[in-house]
Amino acid sequence: MKTKINLKWLQAAAVRAIKTAAQTALTMITVGQAFFEINWVNVLSVSGVSAIYSLITSLAGLPEVPEDETNA
Numbered sequence: 001m002k003t004k005i006n007l008k009w010l011q012a013a014a015v016r017a018i019k020t021a022a023q024t025a026l027t028m029i030t031v032g033q034a035f036f037e038i039n040w041v042n043v044l045s046v047s048g049v050s051a052i053y054s055l056i057t058s059l060a061g062l063p064e065v066p067e068d069e070t071n072a
Helices: 007-028 040-058
Strands: none
Touching: 007 040
16 A cells, blocks of 8 residues: 555644544543643643654555545
């Protein structure tokens, strides 16, 4: 499988990466924890890494971007 990166692929991969980062941030924030008790640097750091992982795994292909559209 060969992935050709184009605008549609970039948009789909960016949406996935943002959603992944948001989900990771939500899992790191404990319910009932005070706002100033949260280690925001750690939350942002881990969320950023998860977004990078998402972009890398998107290179294997995205179901919302069919192969025939990326090869056009």
